[in-house]
Amino acid sequence: MAIMAYEGILDDLPRLVLQFHVEPDEPGYLVQFDSYLNVPQKTGAPLRVFYRNPTVTQTVNKIMRVAGGVPEPIPVPGAETAAPSE
Numbered sequence: 062m063a064i065m066a067y068e069g070i071l072d073d074l075p076r077l078v079l080q081f082h083v084e085p086d087e088p089g090y091l092v093q094f095d096s097y098l099n100v101p102q103k104t105g106a107p108l109r110v111f112y113r114n115p116t117v118t119q120t121v122n123k124i125m126r127v128a129g130g131v132p133e134p135i136p137v138p139g140a141e142t143a144a145p146s147e
Contacts, residue, residue: 063098063110073101078109092130094121 063075075098082093096117098110122132 063100068102069100069108070103075100075110089130092125 063069064071069075078095078097078099080095080097082095084091095111096114097112100108100110102108125132
């Protein structure tokens with residue numbers, strides 16, 4: 062479906078990418094997480110289709126808590142404040 066919706070190609074199928082970016086931030090580290098579909102195109106660079114999935118967010122937040130982290134709220138466009146997903 063992603064191939065048709067985002068004009069992808071059949072020769073190279075879309076891939077789900079789970080990406081972590083980690084940098085030092087006293088007293089520990091700042092970890093940023095993104096998930097997206099990487100949809101190859103007929104011409105040009107692949108298209109990154111970002112999608113926030115509550116189940117994935119909850120799972121990643123749980124992993125971060127077990128590792129000793131504190132998840133921060135995710136900004137939601139049009140909302141004043143957003144509580145962190147459990």
